[in-house]
Amino acid sequence: MMKIQNQTNSTYSPGMPVKGIRGQILSFHDDPFLKEPHECYDYIDDGIIVIQNGNIIDSGEYQNTVCKYPDITDLDVYDDALIVPGFIDCHVHYVQSPMIGSFGDTLLDWLKQYTFPTESMFVDKGFADEVAREFFQQLLKHGTTTANVFATTFETSVDAFFEESERYDTRMISGKVLQDRNLPDSLKDRSAEESVVLAERLLKKWHRRGRQLYAVIPRFAPTSTPQQLRLAGELYQRYIDQDVYMHTHLDEAQSEIDWVKELYPDQSNYTEVYRSFGLVDKRSVMAHCCIVTDEEWDTLHRCDCGVAHCPSSNLFLGDGMFRYWEAKKRSRPVRLGIGTDVGGGTNFSIPRQLGDAYKVAMLQSRSIDALKSLYLATRGGAETLHLEDKIGSIAPGYEADIAVIDLKPSEFIAWRMNFAGDIFEKLFVLMTLGPDNINRATYVSGRKVY
Ligand code: GUN
Ligand code: ZN
Numbered sequence: 001m002m003k004i005q006n007q008t009n010s011t012y013s014p015g016m017p018v019k020g021i022r023g024q025i026l027s028f029h030d031d032p033f034l035k036e037p038h039e040c041y042d043y044i045d046d047g048i049i050v051i052q053n054g055n056i057i058d059s060g061e062y063q064n065t066v067c068k069y070p071d072i073t074d075l076d077v078y079d080d081a082l083i084v085p086g087f088i089d090c091h092v093h094y095v096q097s098p099m100i101g102s103f104g105d106t107l108l109d110w111l112k113q114y115t116f117p118t119e120s121m122f123v124d125k126g127f128a129d130e131v132a133r134e135f136f137q138q139l140l141k142h143g144t145t146t147a148n149v150f151a152t153t154f155e156t157s158v159d160a161f162f163e164e165s166e167r168y169d170t171r172m173i174s175g176k177v178l179q180d181r182n183l184p185d186s187l188k189d190r191s192a193e194e195s196v197v198l199a200e201r202l203l204k205k206w207h208r209r210g211r212q213l214y215a216v217i218p219r220f221a222p223t224s225t226p227q228q229l230r231l232a233g234e235l236y237q238r239y240i241d242q243d244v245y246m247h248t249h250l251d252e253a254q255s256e257i258d259w260v261k262e263l264y265p266d267q268s269n270y271t272e273v274y275r276s277f278g279l280v281d282k283r284s285v286m287a288h289c290c291i292v293t294d295e296e297w298d299t300l301h302r303c304d305c306g307v308a309h310c311p312s313s314n315l316f317l318g319d320g321m322f323r324y325w326e327a328k329k330r331s332r333p334v335r336l337g338i339g340t341d342v343g344g345g346t347n348f349s350i351p352r353q354l355g356d357a358y359k360v361a362m363l364q365s366r367s368i369d370a371l372k373s374l375y376l377a378t379r380g381g382a383e384t385l386h387l388e389d390k391i392g393s394i395a396p397g398y399e400a401d402i403a404v405i406d407l408k409p410s411e412f413i414a415w416r417m418n419f420a421g422d423i424f425e426k427l428f429v430l431m432t433l434g435p436d437n438i439n440r441a442t443y444v445s446g447r448k449v450y
Contacts, residue, residue, distance in 0.1 A: 086145025088381025091339025290320025
């Protein structure tokens with residue numbers, strides 16, 4: 001479909017530097033799971049994105065648009081590439097970058113053997129700084145410009161993350177992880193009360209500082225006492241109208257669900273455990289949601305929660321299999337995006353997650369096409385994070401976070417593309433055959449960072 005988007009913008013300041021990015025452009029403005037899919041995107045064969053002060057001020061056909069901006073000082077041109085909104089990773093643990101790819105038998109063994117010892121090392125600010133640096137390099141190299149990120153117990157881990165994000169001016173969400181039981185002493189919060197005081201201090205320091213946003217993050221129900229979940233829920237509710245998030249794991253694996261049932265025998269399901277403490281609400285983001293009952297989907301829909309589908313992690317850890325058709329059931333849809341869940345996920349690439357999402361669906365006799373997949377990776381992620389008015393689309397007024405996908409990332413794929421039809425067939429080839437990185441360039445707030 002060739003739908004031309006060419007809106008004029010009121011925030012253009014003549015005389016100030018203007019940047020242009022020219023090439024094939026694809027961006028979603030609506031949810032193809034809920035609306036006619038081909039009405040949900042704009043595709044321009046030869047387009048331009050016009051950027052000023054970090055924001056998109058115009059986008060449209062190159063020939064019709066460029067003449068309106070005689071003071072474009074710098075123009076990047078991409079051939080054999082597709083320009084899309086920067087990818088959004090709705091669930092990832094930056095602190096697990098040093099142990100990605102560690103052998104796992106079950107989720108709970110893997111946590112004990114590799115994850116908890118690694119996270120314990122973040123008490124050292126120097127170590128946290130080094131990992132944050134590497135994490136941002138990986139994210140931006142792979143075209144991810146926003147992520148919803150677990151730090152760990154220590155303030156050092158949160159400061160290191162946001163300090164690095166500020167350096168790039170990326171729009172990021174993170175926070176201190178609340179965890180006061182069923183962990184090694186080296187990682188455990190000293191008390192529920194103290195942990196929430198620390199979380200609030202970090203919230204006040206980082207929330208809405210530049211593009212940074214804060215989340216209240218109880219790791220998952222088994223690693224918090226009821227008192228910690230209660231205090232976390234109170235903190236979240238105090239700040240929910242200032243756009244603070246709640247981020248946690250939910251219904252990832254059967255062994256985890258069984259454990260939660262043992263710990264909270266009076267609650268009818270796992271979602272109710274969180275809900276009873278005020279943690280299930282309009283800015284809650286739940287990672288995984290593989291084994292979810294109808295009642296739970298109803299609650300997640302009613303409370304307007306976001307869900308992060310993490311297919312490479314679910315395959316790697318042998319958890320449940322996500323059912324996107326339940327998440328997007330038209331009578332009770334949830335906001336849905338994609339998460340790498342690094343270090344459970346085995347790479348930082350959102351396009352590679354899409355290849356895995358297809359396989360997870362196929363194993364259940366379903367499929368998911370490239371159109372819907374790219375939506376989940378961009379606008380769907382923005383909706384999951386309630387940021388769909390700022391990021392996830394290429395249109396005037398949006399923040400200029402952009403990824404440039406290489407349509408010919410290897411000699412073989414370049415040859416294979418001779419036999420692919422429209423842009424979605426090409427994207428499907430990339431999701432399926434793509435090497436580790438198919439990203440050619442990344443822009444954050446209009447600045448080229450990769
Ligand atoms: N559940 C609780 N903590 C974790 C974690 O670090 N990774 C994953 N995949 N699941 C979890
Ligand atoms: Zn996780």
